[in-house]
Amino acid sequence: MVPPPPTTDAEVAPFARAIGLPGIVDMHTHFMPPAIQDAVWRHFDSLEPPWPVLYRWPEDRRLEMLARLGVRHHTALAYAHRPGVAGWLNRYTLALAAREAQVVPTFTFYPEPGAAEEVGRALAAGGACAKVHLQVGRFDANDPLLDEVWAQLEQAAIPIVLHAGAVEDGSGGEEWCGPGPVARLLERFPALHLVLAHLGAPDHAAFLDLARRHPLMCLDTAMALVGWPRLGQPPRDLDRRLAELDGRVVWGSDFPTIPVPYADQVAALVRLGLGEGFLRRVLWETPGRLLGIGTDESGGQAGAARAPFGPGEVSGQERRSR
């Protein structure tokens, strides 16, 4: 019997414990330099229908809140909107990860000369997760300036949180999104560990189909389960489709830029009715495996020795203990 879903944020950590988890691994959490974070929040403020940002707090308080939610490991996603900023963003997110043990070293990149060198630096600094936002960045995932980057990430088996859903929010950039460019990218680099953000919303159905054809592809749940209008309607048989992709569905919240309490997203996941094992895999085991985090109570450190792996093959814990 799955315990009742959390109704408040205070009930999230106890819920995770009740299903036998040491906590939660959140693959889709944003931390950016304050000037960029403020600009992102101002963008969300301008949306109609409104998107109230519930956790618009200073960084310390946001880190503390994630800890109170029982989030034991989380990323620090930032993304470049133009050339020349990826290195600056990466210095910020990698420094945060060096300071705070629960933060997974996370980096981004942009199609520009020097992109491969920047990614090389991020990997050497322990980078364990990458983030790319095609709509905000307004670039082609298959831009030749990224060929070397994809090859590096494929070789290192680094998970890449990829925002490729064309969200119509008036900011443009939809033409770079959708399943087409992602399918072409996977034809060229089939061993990439892509994690499609927001279950691919608003193109859920097409991205869920693409995931069935590409066994390494994962999807994160960020804001995709609560029926928020901006992200389109998920297919009616979403529960069945996610059950088929069990082991490749990854917990993500989009914290802090979310208009609903964190608990509501956990509750929506529980309400899919796919059982306790599914919940454990989504909330800890699958993101943990992608990020090289063990299943042990001590949690371990992200970014430990990694090797290419597929769903259900080798856990981060096993890899670390080799």
Ligand SMILES: [Zn+2]
């Ligand atoms: Zn996000």
